[in-house]
Amino acid sequence: LSPRGTRGDVVILRVGPAASPLGGDLTPPGDKSISHRALIFACLADGETRVEGLLESEDVLATAAACRQLGMRMQRENGVVILQGAGRDGLQAPAAELDMGNSGTAMRLLAGVLAAQPFDSVLVGDESLSQRPMMRVVRPLRAMGARIETAEDGKPPLRIGASDGLQGIDYESPVASAQVKSCVLLAGLYARGQTSVREPLKSRDHTEKMLPAFGVDLAGQCSVTGGSVLKGATLRVPADMSSAAFFMVAAALIPGSDLLLRNVGLNETRDGIVRVLKSMGADLEVRGIRESGGEKVGDIRIRYAGRLRAVDISGALVPALIDELPIILALAATCDGTTRIRDASELRVKESDRLAVMARGLETLGVNLTEYEDGMDVTGGPIGCGEVDGEGDHRCAMSFCVLGQVAPGPVTVRGCHNIDTSYPTFADDLARLGGSVERVSDG
Ligand code: S3P
Numbered sequence: 001l002s003p004r005g006t007r008g009d010v011v012i013l014r015v016g017p018a019a020s021p022l023g024g025d026l027t028p029p030g031d032k033s034i035s036h037r038a039l040i041f042a043c044l045a046d047g048e049t050r051v052e053g054l055l056e057s058e059d060v061l062a063t064a065a066a067c068r069q070l071g072m073r074m075q076r077e078n079g080v081v082i083l084q085g086a087g088r089d090g091l092q093a094p095a096a097e098l099d100m101g102n103s104g105t106a107m108r109l110l111a112g113v114l115a116a117q118p119f120d121s122v123l124v125g126d127e128s129l130s131q132r133p134m135m136r137v138v139r140p141l142r143a144m145g146a147r148i149e150t151a152e153d154g155k156p157p158l159r160i161g162a163s164d165g166l167q168g169i170d171y172e173s174p175v176a177s178a179q180v181k182s183c184v185l186l187a188g189l190y191a192r193g194q195t196s197v198r199e200p201l202k203s204r205d206h207t208e209k210m211l212p213a214f215g216v217d218l219a220g221q222c223s224v225t226g227g228s229v230l231k232g233a234t235l236r237v238p239a240d241m242s243s244a245a246f247f248m249v250a251a252a253l254i255p256g257s258d259l260l261l262r263n264v265g266l267n268e269t270r271d272g273i274v275r276v277l278k279s280m281g282a283d284l285e286v287r288g289i290r291e292s293g294g295e296k297v298g299d300i301r302i303r304y305a306g307r308l309r310a311v312d313i314s315g316a317l318v319p320a321l322i323d324e325l326p327i328i329l330a331l332a333a334t335c336d337g338t339t340r341i342r343d344a345s346e347l348r349v350k351e352s353d354r355l356a357v358m359a360r361g362l363e364t365l366g367v368n369l370t371e372y373e374d375g376m377d378v379t380g381g382p383i384g385c386g387e388v389d390g391e392g393d394h395r396c397a398m399s400f401c402v403l404g405q406v407a408p409g410p411v412t413v414r415g416c417h418n419i420d421t422s423y424p425t426f427a428d429d430l431a432r433l434g435g436s437v438e439r440v441s442d443g
Contacts, residue, residue, distance in 0.1 A: 011417040012441040013397075013427060015404035016385075021256030021304065022434045028244045030055035030237040031265050032422050033178070033206050034295070036063045036105045038235050040113065041214050043067040044189070045085035047232035049214075054081045054237055058421045059103035066110055069094040085232060088189065093119035097157070100125045102351060102394075102421045105179055107156060108137045112183035114160045115146035116190030123158040128351050128392060128418075130156050137183045140171045144187055144195075168193035168226055175346070176201040176319045178269075181222065188224045189216070196223035203319045204269040209294045210235070238265035238297040242323045242395075243423045245273045249331045250402045250435060251302040252282045258303045259433065266296040272313075272321030274300070276328060280308035280335065310337030310380060318343050323350075326395045329358045330403040333367040335380035345374035351418065352393035361388035361400050365407065383407055390415035394422050401427070405435055412440070 035055040040063065042049035054060065068074060071086030086092065091113075098114075100107040100123055107123050111134070114121045124130075135154035142148060147161030168191040173180050181197045185207055188195025199222075208218055215231040216224060244264045251257035266274075266289065277284050283305035289298040310332060313321070321328065325347055332339035347354040359371045366384035370377045385407040390397025397416040404411030419426050427437045 010414070010441060011419070011439065013401055013413045013416050014410050014438045014440045015401045015413060016407045016411050016436050017409065018254045018405040018434065018436050020434045021258070022247070022251050022254050023258050024433050025260035025262060026247060026429055026433060027262040028239040028247065028264065029057065029423055029425065031240040032057065032059060032242070033105065033204060034210070034237050034265070035060045036109060037182070037206055037210050038237060039063050039067050039083070040109055040186070041210060041230055042083035042085055042232065043070055043072040043091070044088045044113065045214055045230035045232045046087045047085060049083040049085065049232040050234045051081045051083065052079065052236045055240065057424055058101055059106060062099060062101040062103050063106040063110070066098040066100070066106065069096070069098060085230070088230060091117055094121055097122040097124045100129060102126050102128055102418055104129060104132055104351070107134070107158065108179035108183045109186060111137050111141065111148070111158055111160065112186035115141045115144070115148060115187050116163050116166050118162050118164075120162050121160045123156060123160070125156050132156070133349055134158055136175060136177060136180050140169060140173070140180070140184050141187055143171070144169050144191055146187065166191035168195040171195070171197045173197060173199045175199070176203045178203040178205070178207065182207040185222070185224050188226060189228050191226040193226055194223060195226065196221060198222070201316050201319050202269055204267065206267070206295070209267070213294055236293045238292060238295055239263045240422070241265050241270045241273065244300065245324045245327050246398050246402050246426070247429070247433070248273065248277060248284065248300065248302050249327050250405060250430070251304060252277060252308060252331065253334060253402065253406045255304050259301070261300040261302070263297055264300050266298050268296070269320055272317050273324040273328065275317070276311055276313065276321060277302070280311055281305060282308060308335045310335045310339040312340045314342040322346060323395060326354050326358050326399040327402060329362065329376060329378055330399040332378035333362055333365070333380055333383055333403060334406060338377050338379045340377050341375040342372070343374055350393070352391050352396060354393060354396060357389070357391045357393055357396045358399065361396065364388050365403070365411070385409040385411050387412040387414065389413070392418050394418040398423065398426055401430065401437060
């Protein structure tokens with residue numbers, strides 16, 4: 001289990017038009033957010049953690065590699081990943097810089113852990129991650145007493161100095177960010193007293209849901225007590241709603257499609273795409289709802305239901321579908337009417353400026369749109385074909401691959417290499433279910 005190092009490669013996919021409806025069933029890969037947390041918490045735990053369904057994508061492998069550098073041991077047995085924790089006070093000083101690759105989650109969550117350690121460490125990332133804002137975690141960590149330096153403008157690398165103890169904090173975050181929330185709570189596990197986080201809108205709550213499985217009591221609050229000890233856990237990672245979303249939209253777009261997506265995580269802080277597809281008129285049914293490892297999961301059946309209706313998306317709904325906005329923008333390009341997205345300025349500081357990257361690609365395909373600082377208006381209509389660029393952003397690249405299925409001719413999607421950060425089998429899954437996708441270059 002180590003990163004395959006495809007970063008920097010040029011991967012170009014030629015997609016569409018789909019020759020037939022999509023059909024069959026698919027268990028999308030494991031949830032990325034939950035997988036990062038499973039590894040980090042297991043690293044801090046005493047004893048053994050067993051994880052079924054861990055996502056083995058480049059982002060998660062970066063977290064795994066960092067946890068190993070900090071002293072966690074890791075092996076795989078029959079699809080179960082078995083982790084021997086270093087223990088909260090047993091982490092070892094890394095011998096080298098910790099490379100987080102493309103992953104903001106890895107960098108921001110591990111910053112919370114490392115800020116509390118009695119040794120120095122350095123967190124670095126790829127070209128995209130090196131442009132992302134880190135002050136959102138540096139500020140609260142410094143307020144807790146951490147010593148952290150950033151590069152210019154609060155960007156990575158993060159140089160974290162040995163800590164001689166942190167102080168608990170009641171942090172009111174200016175952004176609804178699960179990465180910030182989780183970073184502060186992780187640091188709080190080591191701080192004196194109580195640490196709690198409040199946020200303007202509710203962000204994904206996987207940290208709060210998973211810590212109790214490791215024996216940490218949050219007493220129903222977004223709050224931890226310093227000195228809490230983590231004990232190894234047994235976890236099952238559901239399929240990632242954010243990966244399933246590409247296939248939900250593909251089935252909604254391609255006439256005659258009928259897909260069953262199995263074992264998808266339905267956490268209510270992540271299911272905004274399901275709510276939006278239903279309000280657009282999609283034929284979508286959630287079945288077999290059950291609980292698995294503290295998370296709600298179920299199967300999603302989605303069938304083509306003709307042209308969907310435009311919607312408005314803003315406010316509290318945005319954090320519940322933040323990573324699905326690129327594919328929603330792609331879908332909006334085919335809907336009846338104008339879809340209006342607002343309150344989504346966070347999209348500009350993801351793996352790319354997703355509003356700009358999606359606007360460039362959609363305009364190339366002839367889509368009528370207006371870009372705003374915090375969103376976009378997209379008016380649906382017939383789309384054209386041509387060459388678009390995912391610009392190294394996995395979710396933008398996959399969104400163009402899905403939209404290309406309903407173009408009148410082939411669409412070339414450049415900049416697809418980082419699809420491996422979240423969904424290494426995306427192209428194979430799309431082809432197996434009936435989509436048209438071909439790799440034309442891998443640099
Ligand atoms: C994530 C939180 C979100 C999300 C990201 C994963 C997490 O980011 O966009 O893909 O696992 O905590 P923010 O915390 O920046 O909102």
